[in-house]
Amino acid sequence: MAPEHSKVDVLIVGAGPAGLMAATWMAQCGINTRIIDKRGTKIFSGQADGLQCRTLEIFDSFGFADRVWKESNHMLEICLWNPDEDGRIRRSDRIPDTIPGISRFQQVVLHQGRIERFFLDFLKENSDIRVERGVLPETFKFDEFLAEDHEAYPIEVTLQHLSEEELNPDQSQMTKGAAKSDGLFRSNMAADDTDELLDRASKNGRAGTRETLKAKYMIGCDGAHSWTRRQLGYQLEGEQTDFIWWDIRIISGDSANLSKFRGVLDIIPITDFPDIRMRCAIHSANSGSVMVIPRENKLVRLYIQMTTTEKGGGKPLKVDRSNITPQMILECAQKTIAPYKLTYNYCDWWTAYQIGQRICPSFSANERIFLAGDAVHTHSPKAGQGMNVSMQDTYNLGWKIASVLKGTAHRSILKTYQSERHRIAQDLIDFDHKFSRLFSGRPAKDVMDEAGISMSEFKSAFEKGNLFASGVAVDYGASILVAKEGNPQDGANGTNIGISASSVHGKPEVAKNIKMGMRFPSFQVLNQADARPWQFQERLKSDGRWRLILFAGNISNPPQMTRITNLCANLSPIIKRYTPAAQPIDSRIEILTLHSAPRASTELFSFPELLRPLSDEGWDYWKIFVDDESYHEGHGRAYEGYGADAERGCLVVVRPDGYVGWEGEIEDIEDIGRYFEGFMVVQR
Numbered sequence: 001m002a003p004e005h006s007k008v009d010v011l012i013v014g015a016g017p018a019g020l021m022a023a024t025w026m027a028q029c030g031i032n033t034r035i036i037d038k039r040g041t042k043i044f045s046g047q048a049d050g051l052q053c054r055t056l057e058i059f060d061s062f063g064f065a066d067r068v069w070k071e072s073n074h075m076l077e078i079c080l081w082n083p084d085e086d087g088r089i090r091r092s093d094r095i096p097d098t099i100p101g102i103s104r105f106q107q108v109v110l111h112q113g114r115i116e117r118f119f120l121d122f123l124k125e126n127s128d129i130r131v132e133r134g135v136l137p138e139t140f141k142f143d144e145f146l147a148e149d150h151e152a153y154p155i156e157v158t159l160q161h162l163s164e165e166e167l168n169p170d171q172s173q174m175t176k177g178a179a180k181s182d183g184l185f186r187s188n189m190a191a192d193d194t195d196e197l198l199d200r201a202s203k204n205g206r207a208g209t210r211e212t213l214k215a216k217y218m219i220g221c222d223g224a225h226s227w228t229r230r231q232l233g234y235q236l237e238g239e240q241t242d243f244i245w246w247d248i249r250i251i252s253g254d255s256a257n258l259s260k261f262r263g264v265l266d267i268i269p270i271t272d273f274p275d276i277r278m279r280c281a282i283h284s285a286n287s288g289s290v291m292v293i294p295r296e297n298k299l300v301r302l303y304i305q306m307t308t309t310e311k312g313g314g315k316p317l318k319v320d321r322s323n324i325t326p327q328m329i330l331e332c333a334q335k336t337i338a339p340y341k342l343t344y345n346y347c348d349w350w351t352a353y354q355i356g357q358r359i360c361p362s363f364s365a366n367e368r369i370f371l372a373g374d375a376v377h378t379h380s381p382k383a384g385q386g387m388n389v390s391m392q393d394t395y396n397l398g399w400k401i402a403s404v405l406k407g408t409a410h411r412s413i414l415k416t417y418q419s420e421r422h423r424i425a426q427d428l429i430d431f432d433h434k435f436s437r438l439f440s441g442r443p444a445k446d447v448m449d450e451a452g453i454s455m456s457e458f459k460s461a462f463e464k465g466n467l468f469a470s471g472v473a474v475d476y477g478a479s480i481l482v483a484k485e486g487n488p489q490d491g492a493n494g495t496n497i498g499i500s501a502s503s504v505h506g507k508p509e510v511a512k513n514i515k516m517g518m519r520f521p522s523f524q525v526l527n528q529a530d531a532r533p534w535q536f537q538e539r540l541k542s543d544g545r546w547r548l549i550l551f552a553g554n555i556s557n558p559p560q561m562t563r564i565t566n567l568c569a570n571l572s573p574i575i576k577r578y579t580p581a582a583q584p585i586d587s588r589i590e591i592l593t594l595h596s597a598p599r600a601s602t603e604l605f606s607f608p609e610l611l612r613p614l615s616d617e618g619w620d621y622w623k624i625f626v627d628d629e630s631y632h633e634g635h636g637r638a639y640e641g642y643g644a645d646a647e648r649g650c651l652v653v654v655r656p657d658g659y660v661g662w663e664g665e666i667e668d669i670e671d672i673g674r675y676f677e678g679f680m681v682v683q684r
Helices: 017-029 053-062 065-071 112-126 194-203 227-232 326-337 386-405 411-440 455-470 558-577 638-642 669-677
Strands: 005-013 033-037 077-083 089-096 131-133 135-142 155-161 210-220 237-251 269-271 279-283 289-294 299-306 342-344 350-359 369-371 524-527 533-535 546-553 589-595 624-626 650-654 660-664
Touching: 005 017, 005 386, 017 033, 017 112, 017 386, 033 135, 053 065, 053 386, 065 112, 089 455, 135 227, 210 227, 210 386, 227 369, 289 326, 299 326, 326 342, 326 350, 350 411, 386 411, 411 455, 546 558, 558 589, 558 669, 650 669, 660 669
Parallel strands: 005 033, 005 210, 033 131, 077 279, 210 369, 546 589, 589 624
Antiparallel strands: 077 089, 135 155, 155 210, 237 299, 237 350, 269 342, 279 289, 289 299, 524 533, 524 624, 546 650, 650 660
8 A cells, every 4th residue: 555645756647648758758867756547557449549750759769669660550641532523432642641751750550558558668667667557636735835946845636546446437338249348438528537436436435545645746647637737727728619520440351360459449341442551531522521540450440520410300419428339430431431331240449529629728837737638738630649749748848847856957947848839739729620620521512612622722731731740840939948039939829928038049050951949850870980870860869868969070171170179178168067077978968979071081089088988888989970871771961961061060959859959150169058058057
């Protein structure tokens, strides 16, 4: 049994993807953390599945993208199906699912249960953090007067430990051949059951299993019905449409071993639809729309629109959990894809939800209690963004909290969570609002049909949305962490909320394709010591360290090598200023070097020691790279890709989350010093 009173640095409420991403950061940075979830188990069926390019880059920075890449289905092409002049659906176009060249990964799909498993395995292998299931927050207190006291525990939460029968949600009893469990208890059509669970626990006499927990920081990742958000008195603002979407997944093929599929809706279909293994957007003339998502292990997910449902006499049928069945959903799909046939003999999971685009104006309280994921923004799953944006919320937040707790950075950096992620959430909602209406609308019969949706407009929106949906277009605004022109804004109403600007502005012209506020892009480079090719982005591990990328230029030119030598002499005291005396020189700020001279005529030990530091284990051979040709994988042409001068080079500062904070000339040492002074804590 847990102790009656305890303390923790970070309490995470909710063990979905957003909560697990936050816990992963805390594990990497060695932060005393607890993560609780009211459910008795992780997701085993249904829920989110799309993973965008940037999410895979993030997974790779933690070391488990290869597991996702191997198990997932890769999304390479989108087929658009629209009605012809006779009203029959036909394939009207094909477009790439992921824009070629924007990332070393493409969009993939893999069900949420496997993603959670990868996170849980990481936590087990790298920390003592474990998800505490069947634990529910019951009461909440927050002392605002202690918010700025670094040593204080201003948050107090009473935790209720639930019994086995209390923590399992009720499920619909389906007929033979249908799902054993539905997804309605987790959909936005279901009411929040937190109060009900607490009431049941109290009546069962389990009040003695309460625990009082004090925390320095708290992150609410507890979904659209967020208990944490309610305690703060915050509300989601926006609209909920009348469109009802049904979500089912099917196994394509003649047979399947159902026992090996977890966390999916399984039916064994009989279909003659030719693009069942392609991502498809299908618009029928009069029977709604369907999106087809091919899944891993022969799975296919269908998003099926139902704008109205009638029952006898043309009266609307009230849509609630009691009258939704998989057969009803499938019949809608059959009408949309007619004359093609689709049926099944077995269904394992399904759900229904309403499209709603809503956002919370505030993402935190006093930069001590934070909200992330569905707790602060909701939207339709059509764009495949929900799980991705939720995880990227806490990916943005986790290292910042860890840096403050470890004494690396000032608390001022925590304000940038609101300024950076609120605008991203609003951009997502704006995109989703337009995309959902284009997808849900009836196709225009001709150019005079103003009430219908132009299919050329839909295609254009799909193509433009691909860049946004990839996640690589995220562009954070000016702040103490992003040294670009502009005034810091919170993204909610365009007003300044007290976020300091950087005391220095970077010089974007030194590397035209590296954008401050955006993630550091990737090109192939070679290790100077052993000629092994790497994607440069692979060296940016999510371990809490800042990176200073030195584009050393053509160091075979003596004056250029002199510039590098002078740089290192002036840079060393700055790095030491923010590094504890007992720790390695690269423990807080790591320097990675990329030069453009021929590798074969360059020696590693020609570089200053700061660029290849010595430790008790010997020299570090994995910090100096060259833009040269690989024996087996060709030339990466990294300098060209980055838009940097191959002779003179430049400097780029990359944040712990892989986003660019500053860039400038090799001589801009004072600017680098002023940049770090804006938020880093002096260590010696």
